[in-house]
Amino acid sequence: MPRYTVFMYHPEDRRTTDEAQLAAELAEHDTYAQEMVAEGVMTFGSPLAAHTATTSIRAGGLVDGPYLEAKETVVGFYVLDVPDLDAAIAVARRNPILHQGGGVEVRPMTA
Amino acid sequence: MRGPTGAPADRAAVDRAVAAAHRDHWAAVLAATAGAVRDLDLAEDATAEAFAQALEQWARDGVPERPGAWLTVTARRRALDARRREQTLRRKLPLLLWDTGGGADGGAADGGTSDGDPRVIDESEVVVRDERLRLLFLCAHPALAPESRVALVLRLVLGLSTEEIAAAFLVPVPTMGARLTRAKRRIALSGIPCRVPEPEELPGRLTAVLDAISLVLAAGHTAPAGERHDRPDLVGEAVRLLELLKRLLPGQGEVHGLLAQALLVQARAGTRTDAEGLPVPLDAQDRTRWDRSAVDRADELVLDALRGGHRGPYLLQGAIAAARCVPERAEDVDGDEVVELYDHLLRHWPGPMVQLNRTVARARRGDDPTLLLAELDGVAEDLADYRPFHVARAELLRVAGREEESAAATQEALRCPGNAAEDALLRRGAGPSPLP
Numbered sequence: 001m002p003r004y005t006v007f008m009y010h011p012e013d014r015r016t017t018d019e020a021q022l023a024a025e026l027a028e029h030d031t032y033a034q035e036m037v038a039e040g041v042m043t044f045g046s047p048l049a050a051h052t053a054t055t056s057i058r059a060g061g062l063v064d065g066p067y068l069e070a071k072e073t074v075v076g077f078y079v080l081d082v083p084d085l086d087a088a089i090a091v092a093r094r095n096p097i098l099h100q101g102g103g104v105e106v107r108p109m110t111a
Numbered sequence: 112m113r114g115p116t117g118a119p120a121d122r123a124a125v126d127r128a129v130a131a132a133h134r135d136h137w138a139a140v141l142a143a144t145a146g147a148v149r150d151l152d153l154a155e156d157a158t159a160e161a162f163a164q165a166l167e168q169w170a171r172d173g174v175p176e177r178p179g180a181w182l183t184v185t186a187r188r189r190a191l192d193a194r195r196r197e198q199t200l201r202r203k204l205p206l207l208l209w210d211t212g213g214g215a216d217g218g219a220a221d222g223g224t225s226d227g228d229p230r231v232i233d234e235s236e237v238v239v240r241d242e243r244l245r246l247l248f249l250c251a252h253p254a255l256a257p258e259s260r261v262a263l264v265l266r267l268v269l270g271l272s273t274e275e276i277a278a279a280f281l282v283p284v285p286t287m288g289a290r291l292t293r294a295k296r297r298i299a300l301s302g303i304p305c306r307v308p309e310p311e312e313l314p315g316r317l318t319a320v321l322d323a324i325s326l327v328l329a330a331g332h333t334a335p336a337g338e339r340h341d342r343p344d345l346v347g348e349a350v351r352l353l354e355l356l357k358r359l360l361p362g363q364g365e366v367h368g369l370l371a372q373a374l375l376v377q378a379r380a381g382t383r384t385d386a387e388g389l390p391v392p393l394d395a396q397d398r399t400r401w402d403r404s405a406v407d408r409a410d411e412l413v414l415d416a417l418r419g420g421h422r423g424p425y426l427l428q429g430a431i432a433a434a435r436c437v438p439e440r441a442e443d444v445d446g447d448e449v450v451e452l453y454d455h456l457l458r459h460w461p462g463p464m465v466q467l468n469r470t471v472a473r474a475r476r477g478d479d480p481t482l483l484l485a486e487l488d489g490v491a492e493d494l495a496d497y498r499p500f501h502v503a504r505a506e507l508l509r510v511a512g513r514e515e516e517s518a519a520a521t522q523e524a525l526r527c528p529g530n531a532a533e534d535a536l537l538r539r540g541a542g543p544s545p546l547p
Contacts, residue, residue: 002205002302084208084304085254086312108302 001081003043003109004088008076008095010102012051028096029076036078041091045078075102079109128174129165136179137162137270138355142242143183145305148190149206151295155267157190158182164189204299210245210306243268244359247352249298249305251320259294260323266291268355269348279327279345281336317360321369321425324352328373333390333530340390340532343380349373364421368429371409375432378405389536394441394475401436410437424460427452431472446476463493471503480511498527502537 016022029047036042051073056063066073075097082088085106092104140161145154161182175181250263258280265271265279277287297303308316331345353370360366376383382396410433416426431452438444453469470486484507487500494500501524508517518540525537 002208004302084210084306085302086304086306086308088302089254108300 002084002088004080004082004085004092005107005109006045006078006080006088006092006095007074007105007107008078008097008102009072009105010075010097010100011072013071014101025096025100028100032094032096033078035094036080036091039091041080041082041087043079043081045076047076048074072102122170125166125170125174128169128178129162132165132178132182133162133270134351136182138243138246138268139179140182140186141267141270142246144186144190145207145246146209146242147187148194149209150190150194150204151207151267151298153190153193154186157186157193158270160189161186204296205302207299208302208304208306210304243355245305245307247320247356247359248308248316249303251316251323252298252303253316253319254301254303255294255297257322257326259290259297260319261326262287262290263294264320264323264352265327265348268352271348279330279342281334317363317365320356321365324349324356325369325425327352328369328376332376333533336528336530338388338531340384340388340530341380343377346373346376346380350377362419364416364419365423365425367412367416367421368423368426371412371429372425372432374405374409374412375429375436378402378409378436384532387535388532389539390532393435394444396441398439398441406433406436409433422459424456424465427456427460431456446472450476463490464497466490467494467497467500467503471499474503474507474510480507483507484511496527498524498529498533501527 016025033042033045036045051066054066056065056067058067080088080091082091085108088106092106095104097104137158141154141158144157145151148154148157164185165178165182169175247264247268250267251260255263261280262276265276266273271279273288273291274284276291277284280287282290327345328349331342331347331349334340334342350370350373353366353373357363357366357370378401379393379396380402382398382400383391385391409429413426413429413433417430431449434449434452435444449472450469453465453472457465457469466486467490470483473486474480474483484504487504487507490500501520505517505520505524508514508520521537521540525534
């Protein structure tokens with residue numbers, strides 16, 4: 001069965017600071033994750049800490065920050081176990097981040 | 112040439128039979144072969160080889176009674192042989208995902224890879240139908256770049272050569288070859304499945320198929336560059352694709368609409384350019400030389416879909432084309448009806464092109480040019496590099512008596528990409544209104 005990683009992107013500087021709003025958004029993600037587990041399509045996934053917490057390593061040494069500077073950063077990911085790209089898209093399309101100002105990237109995993 | 116197998120046929124008859132089989136069976140043979148080996152490249156090669164083998168073998172043994180079945184069996188055998196031979200060398204790419212339909216575990220198990228699979232040998236109508244339809248949906252999958260979709264449809268569904276496709280879109284052959292290769296790799300690597308969409312996905316997926324076919328039709332209607340104004344061969348290919356789609360997927364209003372548009376272009380072949388090859392606007396074309404039965408069929412397709420309650424952008428554009436072509440005299444075209452249809456189109460499926468075409472329809476009706484020029488300003492930015500926009504502006508400025516500005520707009524039109532026949536008409540300046 002092909003596997004896909006769904007990367008969730010969001011503009012780092014536009015995350016809401018409203019506590020209630022944030023809680024509501026996170027609740028949507030919880031529900032979505034539970035749905036995927038119930039459907040048996042998601043094998044693993046996790047939110048990621050703010051990208052300011054990232055440490056990058058290049059040949060020259062450690063860098064305090066992300067490997068690539070970008071306005072929109074990966075804020076979480078899911079690994080999907082589905083028959084094909086259509087099925088992966090159908091699952092990824094329901095990701096709540098799509099109506100929270102972000103987007104997702106569906107990328108096949110090899111072997 | 113219909114003789115029983117074993118009777119040698121003459122060369123010309125065999126050539127004709129193979130050409131006819133290529134036209135009628137290419138997609139079915141390729142689709143069945145791809146289903147068997149789950150590899151588009153391998154299936155494509157084997158299908159081409161089967162047709163080459165047919166040229167030889169049919170000359171020797173006579174044309175088989177069912178050429179499609181013969182070709183399918185031959186291509187499949189060749190592909191499976193090649194698969195066995197190259198088993199260890201090939202498999203750099205994942206197998207094509209061939210959903211066996213409906214099931215929750217679709218794509219997992221499939222009997223189609225065994226040599227003894229009877230479905231293909233019997234060439235059962237149902238199976239063949241499904242395979243071609245899924246091939247069409249694969250080629251026009253939304254995860255592929257739009258220009259790749261058109262190229263794949265022409266290559267895999269119609270069996271056009273890379274050279275022919277490159278010529279259709281005026282790109283170098285190596286560029287088109289690379290595009291096709293990239294697209295097929297992407298299908299394999301991304302896991303784009305070869306399957307017929309579920310009913311709930313169908314509208315969006317069908318639009319992608321129609322968008323690809325409409326690019327073929329557009330290139331046939333008005334060549335995007337080159338010497339000739341139109342390419343009747345490409346219009347013919349669009350008609351073939353749409354007839355196939357209509358047979359495979361009946362009762363779709365949008366298919367009716369685009370097929371009607373294509374038939375109406377085809378029906379007017381020969382009257383769309385003058386003796387020098389320069390474009391003739393629709394209302395100035397000799398309607399007595401149009402193919403009336405094709406016009407009537409297009410009209411019927413549109414009416415049938417509208418009566419069935421269908422509404423959609425391709426259907427409405429088909430209705431507009433029919434409204435302009437059905438009357439036997441240009442002066443009998445109901446300009447108000449055409450504008451109303453555009454109003455409807457604009458309300459539900461707005462866009463700068465629709466806006467431009469509506470303005471042009473109002474211009475043909477004789478509405479106040481000053482008012483229409485203001486309308487055009489609203490889409491000037493979006494259509495800055497679109498030749499018909501500047502042609503329409505030049506014409507409206509001319510009607511409004513603003514000759515100098517009109518000449519400048521014509522220069523703008525000439526700056527935009529277009530074919531040499533249009534260039535010549537625009538440079539000539541005078542003559543019939545160049546509004547399409």
